[in-house]
Amino acid sequence: MTKIAVVVGSIRAESLNNLLAKNLERLAPEGTEFDYVDIASLPLFSQDLEGEFPTEAQALKDKVEAADAILFVTPEYNHSMTGVQKNAIDWGSRPWGSNSWGGKPTGIVGATISPNGTKFAQAALASIIEWFKSPLYTDETVTLTVTDETFDNDGKLQADVEADAKRYINGFVAWIKDAPTHTGA
Ligand SMILES: Cc1cc2nc3c(=O)[nH]c(=O)nc-3n(C[C@H](O)[C@H](O)[C@H](O)COP(=O)(O)O)c2cc1C
Numbered sequence: 001m002t003k004i005a006v007v008v009g010s011i012r013a014e015s016l017n018n019l020l021a022k023n024l025e026r027l028a029p030e031g032t033e034f035d036y037v038d039i040a041s042l043p044l045f046s047q048d049l050e051g052e053f054p055t056e057a058q059a060l061k062d063k064v065e066a067a068d069a070i071l072f073v074t075p076e077y078n079h080s081m082t083g084v085q086k087n088a089i090d091w092g093s094r095p096w097g098s099n100s101w102g103g104k105p106t107g108i109v110g111a112t113i114s115p116n117g118t119k120f121a122q123a124a125l126a127s128i129i130e131w132f133k134s135p136l137y138t139d140e141t142v143t144l145t146v147t148d149e150t151f152d153n154d155g156k157l158q159a160d161v162e163a164d165a166k167r168y169i170n171g172f173v174a175w176i177k178d179a180p181t182h183t184g185a
Contacts, residue, residue: 002032002177005037011039016111024109064100069106071106103135109165
């Protein structure tokens, strides 16, 4: 069993990134489990709250630490990631010296309606992952520009995009098994 902690960086009800995550889950090889991280119920990060570490933030840390790998499914806001996603990353990185993300094999995919396909958001995330000293999967990419045809009425990806998504998730899961381990930041 390969357990992946999945962070969808949008809390919007009709999120395209949530749809993308569900397709990747469907297309993943047998024996893969997607464990979705709840980022919506986290308080806004403040060092003032760290003394009595919030249960929602501890739950996030526990989920990430129990996973074999992390997959960020990111929208792009103003050429970066969303605030809610960064808030979740900051909580998971605390308290200082116990960064739950650090060293975990990590993948990044993303969907947007604009032609650049989340490349700026993915680059911003990659920079954080480098700081965390986590191995990042780069053999395949999913930088999805969503049009009216991308998903069908059931939320299923159209065939050619589905093939890319399937290649990504299969490559990612195979890579997780061989990914270099690191003590992390
Ligand atoms: C505040 C805001 C800023 C945005 N900035 C960008 C951007 O810089 N680049 C981009 O590709 N899309 C941008 N978008 C479009 C989002 O990527 C698009 O709305 C996407 O569907 C959001 O992801 P979601 O469907 O998972 O919620 C922006 C949207 C919002 C609300």
